[in-house]
Amino acid sequence: MSSPLILALDIGTTSTRALLFDEQGRALPDCIAQVANQLQTTADGGATFDPNQLFENVVAAIDQVLVMAGARAAQIAAVAGDTFV
Numbered sequence: 001m002s003s004p005l006i007l008a009l010d011i012g013t014t015s016t017r018a019l020l021f022d023e024q025g026r027a028l029p030d031c032i033a034q035v036a037n038q039l040q041t042t043a044d045g046g047a048t049f050d051p052n053q054l055f056e057n058v059v060a061a062i063d064q065v066l067v068m069a070g071a072r073a074a075q076i077a078a079v080a081g082d083t084f085v
Contacts, residue, residue, distance in 0.1 A: 033064035
């Protein structure tokens with residue numbers, strides 16, 4: 001039986017990443033995808049993201065890491081996420 005993998009999503013201010021980790025918490029170096037985020041600033045010093053673009057970035061990062069994983073994608077047993085919010 002294959003060991004389970006964890007799909008981690010990291011939605012940060014500069015990029016969205018998707019990574020696979022083994023059951024020991026080690027990142028699989030050939031299964032890391034990163035998509036640049038576009039921070040929009042306002043004249044009064046605020047900062048915003050287009051939520052639709054962030055969603056598209058998450059989907060793109062997941063799609064990329066699943067392609068990288070190949071048949072190992074079937075071993076994904078859990079999903080974890082973190083964001084800047």
